[in-house]
Amino acid sequence: MDMDIGDRDTVFPESIDLRKIPAHIAIIMDGNGRWAAERGLPRHEGHRQGVETVRETVRNCNALGVEVLTLFAFSTENWQRPDWEVNYLMSLPEKYFESELPELVRKNVRVLMIGDRKKLPRRVLKVIDDGAAATNSNNGMILNFALNYGSRAEILHAVNRLVSEAAAGKQVSRVTEKKLSSYLYTGNLPDPDLLIRTSGEQRISNFLLWQLAYSELYFTGVYWPDFDKAELLKAVSVYQLRKRRFGKV
Ligand code: FPP
Numbered sequence: 141m142d143m144d145i146g147d148r149d150t151v152f153p154e155s156i157d158l159r160k161i162p163a164h165i166a167i168i169m170d171g172n173g174r175w176a177a178e179r180g181l182p183r184h185e186g187h188r189q190g191v192e193t194v195r196e197t198v199r200n201c202n203a204l205g206v207e208v209l210t211l212f213a214f215s216t217e218n219w220q221r222p223d224w225e226v227n228y229l230m231s232l233p234e235k236y237f238e239s240e241l242p243e244l245v246r247k248n249v250r251v252l253m254i255g256d257r258k259k260l261p262r263r264v265l266k267v268i269d270d271g272a273a274a275t276n277s278n279n280g281m282i283l284n285f286a287l288n289y290g291s292r293a294e295i296l297h298a299v300n301r302l303v304s305e306a307a308a309g310k311q312v313s314r315v316t317e318k319k320l321s322s323y324l325y326t327g328n329l330p331d332p333d334l335l336i337r338t339s340g341e342q343r344i345s346n347f348l349l350w351q352l353a354y355s356e357l358y359f360t361g362v363y364w365p366d367f368d369k370a371e372l373l374k375a376v377s378v379y380q381l382r383k384r385r386f387g388k389v
Contacts, residue, residue, distance in 0.1 A: 171339025248280030
């Protein structure tokens with residue numbers, strides 16, 4: 141059987157309430173290096189396996205009916221890694237889209253990117269832009285890659301745009317939350333309902349600081365390469381037990 145992305149006959153356990161799926165899941169995919177080290181493998185093997193987990197997670201989220209999946213694939217701090225590792229990480233979008241793009245197109249998934257484009261190699265931008273262009277008219281799940289992403293830089297970028305517009309006389313009224321939100325890289329995307337971080341670290345690490353204000357946080361000790369369908373469903377079922385109050389009683 142062809143296990144395409146988003147097959148609606150995918151079976152989920154009864155413990156999952158398909159009416160209460162988080163609309164936006166954001167993931168800090170951490171622990172690739174430790175996964176490899178524990179197996180006596182070079183670090184890049186962890187990243188290679190991490191791409192497999194990305195493939196499966198995209199399939200599973202789409203089948204669950206998630207509307208936006210944001211994946212933290214490369215942070216503004218990751219440039220400090222050794223050159224070989226930065227180069228390897230930069231080759232991953234190409235590897236992923238080479239095999240997955242036809243399915244993403246067919247399954248109505250739309251590709252977006254958030255982050256600072258300036259420092260990214262041209263070939264990475266090309267592969268992302270080609271993916272975005274090929275899926276531009278899709279209106280199903282949004283697959284949003286955070287690449288060269290840092291949240292403080294994103295907020296500063298938005299504030300500086302507002303300041304420039306004010307200086308040019310375009311912006312006269314007070315800045316609202318809605319206005320500032322719309323100037324972030326995430327634009328008009330909904331805020332994440334659920335943030336998942338793998339590998340046992342319990343930090344936000346400069347990821348979506350503004351957007352995570354009311355998100356449910358889920359931390360697991362499982363390394364990203366081992367974060368399979370069962371682990372995703374566990375995260376979703378924990379989310380479904382949470383009482384979201386948004387500051388109210
Ligand atoms: C953190 O683990 C992970 C990263 C810096 C890279 C994450 C990227 C992927 C999982 C693949 C991205 C896929 C696509 C398609 C772009 P780490 O290396 O910091 O692990 P460690 O903390 O155990 O060393």
